[in-house]
Amino acid sequence: xxxxxxxxxxxxxxxxxxxxxxxxxxxxxxxxxxxxxxxxxxxxxxxxxxxxxxxxxxxxxxxxxxxxxxxxxxxxxxxxxxxxxxxxxxxxxxxxxxxxxxxxxxxxxxxxxxxxxxxxxxxxxxxxxxxxxxxxxxxxxxxxxxxxxxxxxxxxxxxxxxxxxxxxxxxxxxxxxxxxxxxxxxxxxxxxxxxxxxxxxxxxxxxxxxxxxxxxxxxxxxxxxxxxxxxxxxxxxxxxxxxxxxxxxxxxxxxxxxxxxxxxxxxxxxxxxxxxxxxxxxxxxxxxxxxxxxxxxxxxxxxxxxxxxxxxxxxxxxxxxxxxxxxxxxxxxxxxxxxxxxxxxxxxxxxxxxxxxxxxxxxxxxxxxxxxxxxxxxxxxxxxxxxxxxxxxxxxxxxxxxxxxxxxxxxxxxxxxxxxxxxxxxxxxxxxxxxxxxxxxxxxxxxxxxxxxx
Numbered sequence: 001x002x003x004x005x006x007x008x009x010x011x012x013x014x015x016x017x018x019x020x021x022x023x024x025x026x027x028x029x030x031x032x033x034x035x036x037x038x039x040x041x042x043x044x045x046x047x048x049x050x051x052x053x054x055x056x057x058x059x060x061x062x063x064x065x066x067x068x069x070x071x072x073x074x075x076x077x078x079x080x081x082x083x084x085x086x087x088x089x090x091x092x093x094x095x096x097x098x099x100x101x102x103x104x105x106x107x108x109x110x111x112x113x114x115x116x117x118x119x120x121x122x123x124x125x126x127x128x129x130x131x132x133x134x135x136x137x138x139x140x141x142x143x144x145x146x147x148x149x150x151x152x153x154x155x156x157x158x159x160x161x162x163x164x165x166x167x168x169x170x171x172x173x174x175x176x177x178x179x180x181x182x183x184x185x186x187x188x189x190x191x192x193x194x195x196x197x198x199x200x201x202x203x204x205x206x207x208x209x210x211x212x213x214x215x216x217x218x219x220x221x222x223x224x225x226x227x228x229x230x231x232x233x234x235x236x237x238x239x240x241x242x243x244x245x246x247x248x249x250x251x252x253x254x255x256x257x258x259x260x261x262x263x264x265x266x267x268x269x270x271x272x273x274x275x276x277x278x279x280x281x282x283x284x285x286x287x288x289x290x291x292x293x294x295x296x297x298x299x300x301x302x303x304x305x306x307x308x309x310x311x312x313x314x315x316x317x318x319x320x321x322x323x324x325x326x327x328x329x330x331x332x333x334x335x336x337x338x339x340x341x342x343x344x345x346x347x348x349x350x351x352x353x354x355x356x357x358x359x360x361x362x363x364x365x366x367x368x369x370x371x372x373x374x375x376x377x378x379x380x381x382x383x384x385x386x387x388x389x390x391x392x393x394x395x396x397x398x399x400x401x402x403x404x405x406x407x408x409x410x411x412x413x414x415x416x417x418x419x420x421x422x423x424x425x426x427x428x429x430x431x432x433x434x435x436x437x438x439x440x441x442x443x444x445x446x447x448x449x450x451x452x453x454x
Contacts, residue, residue: 308337
């Protein structure tokens with residue numbers, strides 16, 4: 001059987017480093033690899049790698065994985081595929097489909113809710129007849145095959161950064177995050193032996209540990225890095241982690257020894273009240289200490305901040321720019337608080353009637369789609385955009401970054417200009433909402449207010 005997986009492209013790829021946006025989602029590569037081992041003819045199409053012509057999709061089953069920001073694009077692919085292949089089967093899964101399965105079911109023969117590793121083969125082979133199918137958590141991650149990235153059509157290997165997923169789940173419950181709802185509040189880990197075997201199995205230029213918190217269990221992380229050091233795996237790597245990673249000097253020494261180049265850390269805010277509102281379980285003092293300690297060990301920081309909480313005002317955004325410069329964070333990332341389906345934030349803002357757009361294209365953490373408490377949506381949008389530009393150009397830290405990483409700096413600045421040009425109508429709409437005497441629109445408006453034509 002011929003099976004094609006599609007990872008749709010969002011309307012806007014964001015202001016963060018290009019390598020963060022260009023890596024493939026590992027989940028669909030796992031599923032594709034499972035089906036390949038079953039004997040099926042499988043390929044993965046990543047739209048950001050090469051445009052996809054639906055009239056030329058030669059497959060019996062089309063599987064589409066969607067996030068909220070790519071949902072509408074995924075539905076379009078499903079409709080176009082059915083237009084050219086009316087007898088073909090469409091399966092839609094991913095985080096957005098998991099939390100809004102009834103919506104996804106309008107475009108698919110089957111909707112996968114949750115993890116599908118254990119049931120993807122039976123669904124593709126027609127053993128399930130239900131429209132909405134609920135997956136089961138994979139309890140033993142070592143049972144999964146190593147993801148075969150050669151299945152991604154037109155992707156050159158080795159990739160600039162090879163993603164490796166070593167765990168699922170998260171015990172934290174950050175208000176704006178849907179990871180816990182998707183994968184559960186209990187960590188599930190792959191064994192260090194299994195992880196290192198995957199690293200050895202193919203060539204890599206750089207590694208990126210995809211886990212939301214690579215340092216979730218220090219003893220396990222140290223075992224992975226110890227094995228890498230013993231085998232002299234001289235591969236630079238990056239990972240996501242929390243501020244608590246700096247509490248273990250032995251772990252930090254192993255990170256340095258195994259060539260950790262960057263840690264991506266969700267600082268989220270310098271406003272203590274916002275950290276508390278986000279349920280972040282960290283303090284500003286811990287944020288500052290983590291930055292200093294990582295710099296002392298020579299590890300660079302990709303620091304991520306989110307603006308728009310009910311505790312934030314316009315001054316917080318300006319102060320955060322100054323904070324990033326003072327603390328010399330190598331590559332700050334500024335995002336707009338986004339009520340993603342499946343998160344506690346979505347439920348709260350929805351119940352309060354504060355979400356004014358459900359145009360899913362806008363749910364990319366770079367568009368204001370709800371009414372903040374201490375500023376208008378337009379002010380939030382505009383000030384964050386100005387802050388990104390200021391971060392990477394006007395400030396001393398920005399000029400330093402420009403000379404150290406000219407390519408990334410120019411890319412980020414050009415994206416800022418491109419975003420404002422493409423979204424002029426949306427900015428005008430947000431400006432109109434500042435007139436409080438004008439009632440907020442219903443949640444399902446703005447079907448085409450953003451000018452990202454497809």
